[in-house]
Amino acid sequence: MSEQHGNRIYLTVWFWLLALTAVEVFLAYKHLPVHTMLVLLMSLSLVKAALIIAYFMHLRFEKSSLAWTLMPPLVICIVLMIAFSFPDGLRLFDMRKG
Amino acid sequence: MASQATAWEGGSAPYAVPSKKLGMWLFIISDALTFSALLVAYSYSRIANPKWPTPFEMYPAVTFSTIMTFCLLSSSVTMVLAVSAAHRGERGAAVKWILATMAGGLAFVILHANEWLHLIHSGVTPFHNPWGAPLFGATFFTLTGLHMTHVVSGVIYLGIVATGFGRGRFESMDVEVSGLYWHFVDLVWMFIFPLVYLMSVHMG
Numbered sequence: 079m080s081e082q083h084g085n086r087i088y089l090t091v092w093f094w095l096l097a098l099t100a101v102e103v104f105l106a107y108k109h110l111p112v113h114t115m116l117v118l119l120m121s122l123s124l125v126k127a128a129l130i131i132a133y134f135m136h137l138r139f140e141k142s143s144l145a146w147t148l149m150p151p152l153v154i155c156i157v158l159m160i161a162f163s164f165p166d167g168l169r170l171f172d173m174r175k176g
Numbered sequence: 177m178a179s180q181a182t183a184w185e186g187g188s189a190p191y192a193v194p195s196k197k198l199g200m201w202l203f204i205i206s207d208a209l210t211f212s213a214l215l216v217a218y219s220y221s222r223i224a225n226p227k228w229p230t231p232f233e234m235y236p237a238v239t240f241s242t243i244m245t246f247c248l249l250s251s252s253v254t255m256v257l258a259v260s261a262a263h264r265g266e267r268g269a270a271v272k273w274i275l276a277t278m279a280g281g282l283a284f285v286i287l288h289a290n291e292w293l294h295l296i297h298s299g300v301t302p303f304h305n306p307w308g309a310p311l312f313g314a315t316f317f318t319l320t321g322l323h324m325t326h327v328v329s330g331v332i333y334l335g336i337v338a339t340g341f342g343r344g345r346f347e348s349m350d351v352e353v354s355g356l357y358w359h360f361v362d363l364v365w366m367f368i369f370p371l372v373y374l375m376s377v378h379m380g
Contacts, residue, residue: 085256085257085260088253088256088257089253092249092250092252092253095249096246096249099242099245099246099249099369102369102370102374103238103242103374105374106234106238106373106374106375106377107234107377109377109379112375115374115375116375119370119371119374119375120370122370123366123367123370126366127363127366127367130252130359130362130363130366131359131363133256134252134253134255134256134355134359134362135356135359135360135363136352136356140191140192140193141191141192141193143190143191143192144191144192144193144198144201147191148201148202148205151205152205152208152209155209155212156209156212156216159212159213159216160216163216163219163220164219164220164223166220166224167219167220167221167222167223167224168223168224170223170224171223171224171225171226174224174225174226175226
């Protein structure tokens with residue numbers, strides 16, 4: 079339970095979340111190429127998501143069986159959605175462009 | 177523990193969490209997949225359309241959505257502080273932190289509604305917009321609309337929990353479970369904000 083670690087860790091996590099958000103906004107301001115932007119923004123957002131899940135949602139301090147039950151199915155489903163739809167989206171893009 | 181019941185008799189808790197908390201986690205996973213599907217639909221439409229609109233200027237749209245991100249992130253911190261105050265048995269402090277969380281959520285909703293009105297006044301409807309691919313409006317309003325619905329229901333949920341916990345009808349676990357929901361709403365925004373706003377900053 080949360081008594082074991084103080085509130086200080088939450089403020090540290092909050093600071094990092096804000097810092098990563100600032101980096102993201104700075105990247106948008108710099109107008110980088112769209113593919114570079116996508117990779118950088120998604121990597122940063124995954125780090126932010128992991129911080130929120132691990133510390134704010136406390137999953138790091140639960141029994142590990144909970145995380146192993148919840149997270150792999152979620153990740154697999156999302157990867158499947160992306161793997162099925164994005165190649166098709168790119169195919170349509172090429173057809174429409176030409 | 178009255179007796180050493182076997183796992184099949186319901187005697188052990190394989191996840192070592194109360195059933196309320198496990199229930200909320202299962203809801204969060206299914207809701208996460210709903211949002212993933214909408215984000216993938218948005219990204220699919222965007223990839224497939226060479227003329228996808230990128231209407232957001234650094235000011236006002238990106239500036240305001242950054243402030244909205246700040247509101248949600250900060251409300252997550254006040255929520256964890258509420259949960260730890262609740263577990264320490266400090267009911268007054270917990271209610272105060274939950275109210276601060278609700279204020280952050282309300283600020284988010286007001287700013288986001290303002291952003292919607294701005295887009296609607298520029299002529300964006302679900303199936304038409306002045307800039308390009310007509311699906312922009314449909315995917316944008318569905319995605320951000322469902323998220324805003326979650327924030328509004330979250331504020332109402334927290335209001336109920338704050339009232340109940342303040343009067344001693346709810347226990348600290350109820351505060352923790354409502355906190356899980358609130359962090360999830362924050363988490364979803366961490367993907368909507370870069371994909372919808374930062375990837376669509378107006379060029380030139």
